[in-house]
Amino acid sequence: MTTLHVRLRWLSWHRPRLARWSQVGLIVLLWFACDQCVRRLHVPVPGSVLALGLLLLLLLSGVVPAVGLRRGADWLLAEMLLFFIPAVMAVWQHLPLLRQQGVRIFVVIVVGTVLVMGTTALLVDLMFRWRQRHAR
Amino acid sequence: MRAELLSLVWLAVTVGGYYALKPVYRRHPRWWTSPLLTVPLLLALLGLPLGMNYPVYIQDTHWLVLMLGPATAAFALPIFRYRALIRAHWPALMAGVLGGSAMAIASAWVLATWCGLDDSVRRSLLARSITTPLAMLVSADIGGVPELTALFVVITGVAGIALGELLLRCLPLRSALARGALFGVGAHGAGTAKAYDVGTEEGSVASLAMVLAGLLNVLLAPTLASLLR
Numbered sequence: 001m002t003t004l005h006v007r008l009r010w011l012s013w014h015r016p017r018l019a020r021w022s023q024v025g026l027i028v029l030l031w032f033a034c035d036q037c038v039r040r041l042h043v044p045v046p047g048s049v050l051a052l053g054l055l056l057l058l059l060l061s062g063v064v065p066a067v068g069l070r071r072g073a074d075w076l077l078a079e080m081l082l083f084f085i086p087a088v089m090a091v092w093q094h095l096p097l098l099r100q101q102g103v104r105i106f107v108v109i110v111v112g113t114v115l116v117m118g119t120t121a122l123l124v125d126l127m128f129r130w131r132q133r134h135a136r
Numbered sequence: 137m138r139a140e141l142l143s144l145v146w147l148a149v150t151v152g153g154y155y156a157l158k159p160v161y162r163r164h165p166r167w168w169t170s171p172l173l174t175v176p177l178l179l180a181l182l183g184l185p186l187g188m189n190y191p192v193y194i195q196d197t198h199w200l201v202l203m204l205g206p207a208t209a210a211f212a213l214p215i216f217r218y219r220a221l222i223r224a225h226w227p228a229l230m231a232g233v234l235g236g237s238a239m240a241i242a243s244a245w246v247l248a249t250w251c252g253l254d255d256s257v258r259r260s261l262l263a264r265s266i267t268t269p270l271a272m273l274v275s276a277d278i279g280g281v282p283e284l285t286a287l288f289v290v291i292t293g294v295a296g297i298a299l300g301e302l303l304l305r306c307l308p309l310r311s312a313l314a315r316g317a318l319f320g321v322g323a324h325g326a327g328t329a330k331a332y333d334v335g336t337e338e339g340s341v342a343s344l345a346m347v348l349a350g351l352l353n354v355l356l357a358p359t360l361a362s363l364l365r
Contacts, residue, residue: 024206027206027209027210028203028206030206030209031205031206031208031209034209035205044358045354045355046273046354047205048204048205048206048208048209048269048273049208049270049273049351049354049355051205051206051208051209052208052209052210052211052212052351053212055209055210055212055213056212056215056216059212059213059216060216060219066213066216066217069210069212069213070213072210073210073212073213074210074213076203076206076207076210077207077210077211077213077214079207080204080207080268080269080325081154081170081171081172082150082151082154082171082200083200083201083203083204083207083269084172084201084204084268084269084286084290085150085154085171085172085175085176085179085200086150086193086194086197086198086200086201087201087268087272087282087283087286087287088172088176088283088286088287088290089176089179089190089193089194089197090190090194090283090284090286090287091176091283091287092183092188092190092193093190093283094281094283094284094287097254097257101251101253101254101257104251104252104253105251105253105257105261105288105291106291107247107251108244108247108248108251108253108261109261109264109288109291109292109295110295110299111243111247112240112243112244112247112261112264112265113265113292113295113296113299113322113323114299114303115239115243116236116239116240116243116265116321116322117236117296117299117300117303117318117319117321117322117323118303118307119235119236119239120232120233120235120236120239120314120317120318120321120322120345121232121303121307121309121314121315121317121318122307122314123228123231123232123235123236124228124229124231124232124311124313124314124317124318125308125309125310125311125313125314126231127227127228127231127232128225128228128310128311128313128314129310129311131227131228
């Protein structure tokens, strides 16, 4: 186990590109396996979320060290913008709808976001202060 | 043959445009220089003479969209990284994530009904506050249009950066926890990036809150779907 950790750390430092691509490949493989399982066995959880859970378990149990995933996982998260640009282009198919209801949709999003942010922040602050008072 | 070639050209332009325009954002980080806005604009400009045909466009670029799956799995790392934060502040985080998600769904439903929006649009709006890959999953589950949700998520992110900054000035928030959660639950990845500008602690809280809110929504989606039927 420890030799694996040492080797992965070495790889991450000395061959960052190789480490990144092999880690991305491994995450893709894990996701693909989970996705197929979910499809075949009709599990009610999406494949990507199952893969997330498995990965988290592997990390928590120490089977896979965080250093063995860092480069790949961080790359996937950083480049996520690129992955949903094609999804955004679907706007072309919905242009008539957006022309008709776009302003109203925008209002709903802006007002809704203010409400969500306000609620979240005030709840967290209240809970945080309540816990602090009771800790003493 | 021509459509296949065109599809490959679109893939090349999407990836090439993204990597060409990303440094611009890094140098001048403004909402209007974000690749999420500039790349679609570039594609639209090219689409006018080439003829924008979405089925042709998505034929090869759907590989990129597929990568959202592994990207979702990669969220395991930030959760693992901030496990100490979860252990120390789980009641406050849970309160914020639960309350914020409930408000996101309720506000979208009520406001959309008041504004008289179509049912498919209303359903697509419900998941707009969470991170895109998860939002698209939830949207498909509850009878929305995943592509419309992706667009709404993007609008929420861009608006959320500006609104969050405004709210930070108005609300009497004393903890970094609350400031981070505000961005993470309200404006997903875009908000998280903004939260890192406010402070490192705010940033890590925001990314954690974003992932937790997204997961909560995914797990609740089947229940929500049966409630809204």
